[in-house]
Amino acid sequence: MFIVGAVISTLALPVFLWGGYKFHRKQYFLSEKKRVRTEYAAHIYTSPDHNFSLPYRLFLPQGYSNSREYPMVLLLHRGGLGGDDNLQQITGGAVWLASRRLQEKYPAIIVVPQCPEEKKWMDKPFKGLPYRNHNQDLYPESTIEKVLVKLVKKISNTYSVDSRRIYIAGYSMGATGVWDIITRHPSIFAAAIVISGENDPSKAHRLVNMPIWAFHGARDDVALADNSREMVNAIRKLGGKKIKYTEYTFSGHGIEWYAYLDEEVMEWFWSQRLKE
Numbered sequence: 001m002f003i004v005g006a007v008i009s010t011l012a013l014p015v016f017l018w019g020g021y022k023f024h025r026k027q028y029f030l031s032e033k034k035r036v037r038t039e040y041a042a043h044i045y046t047s048p049d050h051n052f053s054l055p056y057r058l059f060l061p062q063g064y065s066n067s068r069e070y071p072m073v074l075l076l077h078r079g080g081l082g083g084d085d086n087l088q089q090i091t092g093g094a095v096w097l098a099s100r101r102l103q104e105k106y107p108a109i110i111v112v113p114q115c116p117e118e119k120k121w122m123d124k125p126f127k128g129l130p131y132r133n134h135n136q137d138l139y140p141e142s143t144i145e146k147v148l149v150k151l152v153k154k155i156s157n158t159y160s161v162d163s164r165r166i167y168i169a170g171y172s173m174g175a176t177g178v179w180d181i182i183t184r185h186p187s188i189f190a191a192a193i194v195i196s197g198e199n200d201p202s203k204a205h206r207l208v209n210m211p212i213w214a215f216h217g218a219r220d221d222v223a224l225a226d227n228s229r230e231m232v233n234a235i236r237k238l239g240g241k242k243i244k245y246t247e248y249t250f251s252g253h254g255i256e257w258y259a260y261l262d263e264e265v266m267e268w269f270w271s272q273r274l275k276e
Helices: 002-039 093-098 143-158 173-184 201-207 225-237 256-260 263-271
Strands: 040-046 053-059 070-076 109-113 161-171 191-195 212-217 243-248
Touching: 002 040, 002 093, 040 109, 040 143, 053 093, 053 143, 070 093, 070 143, 070 173, 093 109, 093 161, 093 256, 109 143, 143 161, 143 173, 161 173, 161 263, 173 191, 173 201, 191 256, 191 263, 201 225, 212 225, 212 256, 212 263, 225 243, 243 256, 256 263
Parallel strands: 070 109, 070 161, 161 191, 191 212, 212 243
Antiparallel strands: 040 053, 053 109
């Protein structure tokens, strides 16, 4: 009886510890979310032709100074957070990247635009779940993406941004937007994090030399893990050595926080730089 009890206790310990970790993580996230929402300044970017306006939030590191240069991240949110309130996109990665834990080690400027309601970063009609890889040639660059590129340039010229350390990251709909943007504009960003998205493997040749870390849950039934597998394999077949891929065997679609809380991932991300 003692042995059976000991075995049960041993098996239950990892579950108990994991539950405690998740609770602590959630509490930390909620406290940081409340704090950073007051530190992200609200802005609206209007395109030069005045035909399109995009709300966005801008986070500046504590003690920001024009006497030093900072890395910058363009973060694209998932679906369901679009609109014009310029607030609900401050969740998930926007919270983790601006958290005290990360900013103390990696002070950076964070730009979080809000996609218009009923729109996507990439103009691709919804054809039902699961989301699958596509032919990019069928979908011209969206107005939103064109505006995002202009927004990055504007902020780079307005604030003290290290032009060699401009990054992009996104989850779900945001990851699809990231894949689309970096294949169209591979020379802007020093590195990309893409989590649970879809893409076009035929454009792999444009990303052979770009540092990318892709993430996917093997049990993802919203955007298939094959999406990332195919893109990663296509890049590697062309000789790409800067593409990294992490697949979570027992996870589904909701893996956003895995990447931002992984110290190895963050160390890799912030260490990437464009060549002179």
